[in-house]
Amino acid sequence: MRKIEDYEPIVGSFVVRELFELGKRLSGKVVQNINSTSVGGGVAEILNRMVPLLRQLGINARWDVIKGGEQFFKITKKFHNALHGVKVSIDESEFEHFLEINNENARTMELVGDIIFVHDPQPVALIERKKELGGQWLWRCHIDFSTPQENVWIFLEGYIEKYDAAIFSAPAFARELRIPQILIAPSIDPLSDKNRELTEEEVNSVLERFQIERRRPIITQISRFDYLKDPVGVIKAYRIVKKHVDCQLVLAGGPATDDPEGEAVLNEVREAAKDDPDIFILLLPPGSDIEINALQRASTVVLQKSLKEGFGLTVAEALWKEKPVIAGAVGGIPLQITHKYSGILTRTIEGTAFWIKQLIQEPDFARRLGKNGREHIRNNFLITRHLKDYMLTFLSLLEGKESDIMYI
Amino acid sequence: MNPFNFYTKLDLIYLTNRRARNIIELLEGIREAPGSVIYYHTHRFLQQHVYLSPEPPNDFAYWTANTLQETLLAEKLAAIDIIEFKTIMELKNKLVKTIEEYLLMEPEIRNAPPGMEFHFMKSRSFVLQTGYVANDLKEFYKILEIIDINSLYFHVFEARMRLGKIDNDFSIWLRSVGEEEAAAVVSRLDPYTFTLEGLRARILNILKRRLDEKD
Known part of the structure; x- marks a missing residue:
């Protein structure tokens, strides 16, 4: 215990x-x-x-x-x-x-x-x-x-x-x-499998399993496949970025078995991704805490582009891992992110794409957001x-x- | 010698049932708010972002800038120099006056998007002893080096603005033990322009100089 x-x-x-x-x-x-x-x-x-x-x-x-x-x-x-x-x-x-x-x-x-x-x-x-x-x-x-x-x-x-x-x-x-x-x-519990420190080997082994490359930037959104998490909007933002920046997109989440819309959303996401080999749609079974932890830790930028949100604790999880996070200004997210201090708040696909590019191209600024974000979580969300x-x-x-x- | 008891404080946040969608409602809310609400919204960032420099400004300015996009008013609200006010009610009057003056310019009144309203809140402080007691300047210095940052916050910010003391607790104590000059230097600092750790370093520096002189 x-x-x-x-x-x-x-x-x-x-x-x-x-x-x-x-x-x-x-x-x-x-x-x-x-x-x-x-x-x-x-x-x-x-x-x-x-x-x-x-x-x-x-x-x-x-x-x-x-x-x-x-x-x-x-x-x-x-x-x-x-x-x-x-x-x-x-x-x-x-x-x-x-x-x-x-x-x-x-x-x-x-x-x-x-x-x-x-x-x-x-x-x-x-x-x-x-x-x-x-x-x-x-x-x-x-x-x-x-x-x-x-x-x-x-x-x-x-x-x-x-x-x-x-x-x-x-x-x-x-x-x-x-x-x-x-x-x-x-x-969040910093000692749980979803948030505890992982070794490089643990992170790499998860990436290898999903065949995601570590050497190219990784943009990640962890969430259920649900319209309110706007996964198709995330793909659209990624495509705008991809024109100028070589990167990969990971959309990972549990299959929403109790949600009749879940299947329809997943189909739309697959359709939007088409056969882009750099988009990884990962259906993770319950209990995939270490996989989620590793994907967040390997990310260059983490997104939570929700249109409506409860508290949105995935934001706190990513910030705790010192990741620059871009998230929708809805639900509990503005409590976790102060715009341009501890992350980025956006309301549109274009705005999200703009900030993804900025954070990939300006790693020092991205690092500062991540560091501030972690301290904010340490003080307020553990x-x-x-x-x-x-x-x-x-x-x-x-x-x-x-x-x-x-x-x- | 008069010992100094280091206290610390913990906060619980209360919602007040009141929210504002635009500047007029913000003004009404501030006018009718008790001191605890004004205190919370002008000091929250200091406590929640102890590591940030520069800190975001007070909540009223932050919301006006980031949600209403009223940059002129936001700048005026952010520029209110809290250290210049002796009581929270004086600070409240200044906030009211600043918004009233802005409204005289008859700006377009914009509503915040649904879900982005300003929520008036207040905090309740729970004060407890840390168990650390300084009997002289040397001990004071040693404890200040390691004491929890909330203790420093309590003795510098809360003592003056919430407990209505004439000065911060450190300066009051320094004066009581004959350290007039160090007391005056600490008292002159504008604590709102430091991170809390930066403020700790600055006060330690002042005390170190004094201790070196005594040696």
């Missing part, structure tokens, strides 16, 4: 010491995390890492999962899409079933936390037991709420506003609420910062005061 001290060479001894100091002040407090799945998905992945680390810091962190049948999860998937702005029809009986399952869980689940920390909309209505049980209740939104379908939002809002505070990942995802809203960005923010939130809730400065 990973230890907090393992992060010390990366973030420094003061950061680790501060985490233990905060832990002391929360020693023995029960923080009960509740979500809807223990495997798969970003939330489970985060909790799998965070809960053991919080326990090492002295907090009695627990993790429980609500139970629900196929129908419940079909409904929550509809909620998920509706909150992302997709037009979805949800009828009264589906709202009722959602509440029934929540009530059933609220009755049967042991709710014991000094802080009950509920993640995402699936278990949101557990809050109905707050009056009876007391304690502090925290709701964490991991998804983009910026353009939700109105009826689903109104339904959820009634429950969210009963919590003591809500946490959002980016300002653009937040809604107008009558409870305190805290901004806590997600994070798991240690995420732990600190959670602990400050717990302290804030338990203290109950609203002052701008709190001596602890």
Whole structure:
């Protein structure tokens, strides 16, 4: 199991010491995390890492999962899409079933936390037991709420506003609420296979496997094959660059098996690539973390040309590897990139092509962006910062005061 | 001798429910914002980009330049010299006045593209002891060499602008132990024009000279 001290060479001894100091002040407090799945998905992945680390810091962190049948999860998937702005029809009986399952869980689940920390909309209505049980209740939104379908939002809002505070990942995802809203960005784990240091041999062996040349510039986008990640736009930008700069393009991502559009997007990408031998379309199976790590490390420029984005943590992953990144100014990306300081923000294919050329031809500038980017990630987007923010939130809730400065 | 306790601080960011799409809404938002909001948006870059030189300017200037493309106003907002203001409310008034003057020129009012609005936020500081205490100038120097950069930030920026002290904590302490000249030199520095590490090096340099004189 990973230890907090393992992060010390990366973030420094003061950061680790501060985490233990905060832990002391929360020693023995029960923080009960509740979500809807223990495997798969970003939330489970985060909790799998965070809960053991919080326990090492002295907090009695627990993790429980609500139970629900196929129908419940079909409904929550509809909620998920509706909150992302997709037009979805949800009828009264589906709202009722959602509440029934929540009530059933609220009755049967042991709710014991000094802080009950509920993640995402699936278990949101557990809050109905707050009056009876007391304690502090925290709701964490991991998804983009910026353009939700109105009826689903109104339904959820009634429950969210009963919590003591809500946490959002980016300002653009937040809604107008009558409870305190805290901004806590997600994070990457620098010790995970996707982000840890790799040897030259490890990087080269991945490139050899995919027959990508190391001696020519490599432009890479790692993402699902999804219209919103604009892979065809990436190919168009590459073609503009290719007129003057000999380079290769890597589009790598998982096959979007749960996305009916995935296949269509992939076909369009293949059609756009035609038989250009310098375009590599790589369908990576789940768990290809070392391959992704190696492809990012071997890249000259990394792209994330999204048209719409959640937080876009692939940007943080590439910046952590000191890569110059060009990304769409959407979702959580502007929090990770300050234009021309720690990366480049673009909005068009032509702009993306212009900056790819600049960064390939001006390696000193590209290097500076990469270096700044890595420091920005070190200070703001590593798991240690995420732990600190959670602990400050717990302290804030338990203290109950609203002052701008709190001596602890 | 009066010992110096090194504190440090950690931040938690709060959203305020308020956003601006254009300059008029930005002005209204600033007018109605409490000091904690103004403090956050004029000091965020310092803390999040401790390594950058030159740092990006305050959030108001950055958004005005990069999202609204209002370069004239952006330049005026970026040029506001924070060190010249003793309180956050004075700084707020200057921001308001700068935008009001710009609006008198009747510029075209452009809206930010959807999703690129300015979000007003504030930070809450959690202050804790580092366990480092200096009993004399030599010890102070040694601790300052190694102390976490957030501690330096707290004693220089937060003490003056957020806690409303007349000077930064270092100068106040130096004066209290009879180091008037070093206190005055540190006090005269414009800390907003350094990276935090650059500022640490500069203060160490001032103290080193004083220690050499004493030896």
